[in-house]
């Protein structure tokens with residue numbers, strides 16, 4: 083067989099792209115897709131036709147990335163769109179989030195599953211308010227890798243000085259964020275410099291091209307493989323004679339590693355047992371880790387159902403009815419003090435009530451908004467929620483999967499907001515100058 | 523360095539299985555929409571894995587346009603039997619006879635749009651509250667913004683401007699009576715991923731996906747197969763070509779591509795170097811730039 087089986091070792095990188103209008107985001111994505119052959123002839127033809135109909139003269143690549151009719155008519159992107167391309171090393175999922183309207187909602191949504199964020203700046207304009215906002219959201223959502231893509235270098239004569247100036251300014255600002263891996267790449271999306279291939283115009287730049295960076299950034303340690311967490315999704319109980327006594331707990335491992343023979347505890351009951359077998363998509367496993375979907379059988383016939391969690395005996399999560407969290411609000415209806423919401427966390431849903439808004443963040447400056455505790459659409463704030471049943475959780479900083487939740491409207495069923503757990507209420511808040519990144 | 527590594531295909535597989543189980547857990551009467559095409563074949567395999575050793579906990583539903591390639595129907599029936607699944611078939615023909623749908627005017631009417639009527643009727647008849655589909659975001663740009671859990675109002679309509687944000691692994695399947703969800707576990711898969719998975723799992727697929735000789739007519743760049751549902755326009759003629767299909771669907775609008783790819787490896791190589799999207803061979807998407815979006819809003823798959 084002449085099989086090309088390289089795909090059997092490719093991995094997956096999810097990233098977001100953000101920038102202000104006209105920084106060149108669509109051009110950059112268009113180029114990544116085009117150069118990796120993810121744009122097809124018929125798609126190109128379709129946008130050529132559409133460009134012509136609109137009476138525009140240059141090929142409008144944003145038509146490729148703006149999906150819906152309403153958007154095309156208004157000429158704006160209003161929702162997160164997902165795009166795909168692959169190189170022999172990696173498959174990429176881009177969460178393309180618009181920079182302007184409903185930016186917080188879309189950026190937060192896109193960032194929630196991303197490994198890496200590309201933040202675009204225009205080399206002529208440098209760091210602007212939006213750069214800070216986008217970086218803050220990336221940091222808040224705990225994206226571990228950020229690329230500051232300094233675009234339109236052709237318009238500043240490929241100047242190393244200008245690039246260094248922007249890097250220095252950004253570094254100063256970003257020292258307040260907790261992003262472990264920040265990289266800087268000078269590029270020209272329009273001309274393709276440092277997008278796929280190294281630029282010949284900027285010999286002073288010794289780093290890799292954007293695509294090379296995306297292909298090689300190490301993401302293997304981004305997931306939590308320390309704290310074993312298995313939220314039960316559903317119970318598999320075949321009613322056939324052959325598998326009469328089979329009962330397995332199905333779910334996606336939210337953290338850590340499980341092996342047959344491990345001593346585990348079922349929460350919230352606190353009953354202990356031992357793992358008998360773990361079944362993955364390809365059969366029985368000798369170990370399973372996040373984010374695998376598996377089915378587990380236990381040695382003892384204990385009661386476990388959706389919303390419960392299996393953990394290792396020596397390493398339980400927090401179990402608390404009171405949580406402090408950073409909350410991003412998506413709804414036109416403002417967050418109500420004393421308001422009741424449905425809180426969905428791992429595989430569990432509970433009622434909760436908003437006890438207090440601690441502060442509201444000015445996402446452009448990273449400062450707290452003094453004297454303003456009203457959380458409206460696209461606002462972010464720190465809140466105290468009281469939950470009807472103890473939440474089995476970790477801080478978001480420790481584990482994205484067990485530290486995140488959404489709030490749902492009891493009546494309309496709309497998803498109203500998204501939260502990142504900081505911990506339990508403390509008597510004291512940090513000093514007024516600081517805005518938490520979700521950790522602590 | 524951590525050794526806990528999953529390939530991109532494994533990650534997609536674990537994600538899809540999670541979604542399938544989530545549907546089973548959050549809904550009372552789910553169904554899996556099954557066309558007999560490669561995406562729905564992958565869906566069935568994933569569903570088997572998600573619930574093993576149980577049988578599929580939901581029926582397969584096929585909305586039959588009547589404009590089929592016989593190979594696909596034969597394949598469908600064999601597969602359903604092998605899997606031991608329950609198959610429900612509802613016919614567009616019946617919707618037309620009952621006056622609930624109207625055949626398109628003109629030559630070679632396509633029944634693709636009419637499937638929506640039959641599908642929504644089936645959803646009402648069986649009170650399905652979640653329909654699993656094999657659609658992918660990479661297929662078409664209106665799908666790029668589709669959610670995994672896509673809410674439909676009581677008229678089965680999709681409101682693209684008012685979608686629920688989806689964050690992390692938290693899927694909100696709450697709804698009012700009469701509303702339902704379409705759920706797309708393969709959202710993050712590309713055509714390439716699907717083929718790679720079929721190769722990895724050694725899945726059987728209908729023979730029309732492999733190169734074969736067939737009589738076709740070239741209609742504005744789309745190669746349509748010689749079937750009882752196609753009549754020629756003046757000046758057109760059927761000619762025999764070596765072709766294969768990249769999707770299976772209504773035979774009046776599913777185009778073939780010239781190809782000599784006769785096994786999975788060759789198909790994977792062909793897809794890797796293809797310059798036309800798989801939907802590019804579908805006449806129904808060429809009707810207007812927003813054809814897909816308009817159909818989806820009305821309740822299409």
Ligand SMILES: Nc1nc2c(ncn2[C@@H]2O[C@H](COP(=O)(O)OP(=O)(O)O)[C@@H](O)[C@H]2O)c(=O)[nH]1
Pocket residue numbers: 101102103104105106107108109110144233234235236237269270271272273
């Ligand atoms: N000179 C120059 N122009 C660019 C570059 N990248 C994008 N542009 C232009 O900047 C304008 C805005 O780009 P676009 O990609 O639509 O920006 P978006 O709003 O961020 O998506 C377009 O006219 C592009 O051709 C670049 O690297 N150099």
